Amino acid sequence: MNADRFKYKEITDSILTEFKRFVYDNKRKKSAVISVDRWLNSYGFYTLKNIFKFSVLLIFSVSILTGCTSLRCSTSPIKPLSSPDDILKKVVIREEKIEDLKGIAKVRITSADKNYSLKEVIIVQKPSSLRMETLGFFGRPLFFLTAKDNRFSVLSLIENKFYQGKVTPEKLSTVFPLYLKSKDLFSILLGSTPLIDHADMDIGIVQEENLYLVRFSQQGGITRQFIWIEPLNFSIMKSEIYDSSENLILKVEFDNYKMVNSLLFPMSTSVSLPLRSTKIKIDYSELEINTGINRNSFDLDVPPGAKIVYLD
Secondary structure, eight states: HHHHHHHHHHHHHHHHHHHHHSSSSSSHHHHHHHHHHHHHHHTTOOOOOHHHHHHHHHHHHHHHHHSSSSOOOOOOOOOSSSSSSHHHHHHHHHHTTOOOEEEEEEEEOOOOOOEEEEEEEEEEEEEEEEEEEEGGGGGOOEEEEEEEEEEEEETTTTEEEEEEEEEEHHHHHHTTTOOOOOOHHHHTTTTTOOOOOOSSEEEEEEETTTEEEEEEEEEGGGEEEEEOOOOOOOEEEEEEEEEESSSSEEEEEEEEEEEEEEEEEEEEEEEGGGGTEEEEEEEEEEEEEEEOOOOGGOOOOOOOOOOOEEEE
16 A cells, blocks of 8 residues: 555656646647656556546646646636726836846748848847847857937948948838837837827726726827736736728737746737738847846947948
């Protein structure tokens, strides 16, 4: 009897270890079950008297290890706050805590005429400083972009050209495939979303997703915006902006929120500009927040022999 108990404990410990190794997201559940199956066969565990015990253990283990891997595991009904302002203030308070970030990300760009992926070093600091480095083979930078004090510089080592100009949507879109105002771009890169100037706003609840839905509209309803907000931590999950003709002009989605330096931040960001047939997805593999970034990081010097191109 004691030997059976010891064997059962050994097996369950092994199963849990195997789950922790393989079940790190819902997509790997099948691999986890296959792996556990191998363990059970090796121990001769498929006997009638243990089938029920294992079934209970399996269900319990899956529910614990995979049922709440995201930040959105609660399905209890939510109640609206007293006003949309209350929710918006909580969102702003959370986002104001993020002053800077630096990380390495895979950037996937889809447009009407080309699709490609890049590995980028991204450094952002409030209110409007940016540095991006496109990495080539062996992690060597091939392309640099910096923006500071409403000016931006671009160095292309392949072309041996150095571009300079004023930060405008038109200028930035020549080197960065998103036609956005600089403040909107910085907002997105810092894990937030642009807000339209609005005269009215109200709030609802998306019951099937268990999210707050805040609606903004300009005077006369010219432009409208919808923002889906997580009720537990007030992080933004999605934002959509429509023009007066009901065309979707900007969609921003945040996913895979993780704690970084005690702050929630989306490790995955998707930005779509449907009218321009452009989409960009940013997935961070490494990220640091609020480490304090030297302002000199956003300076870019002209290397000897590079041709200077003025975009003003």
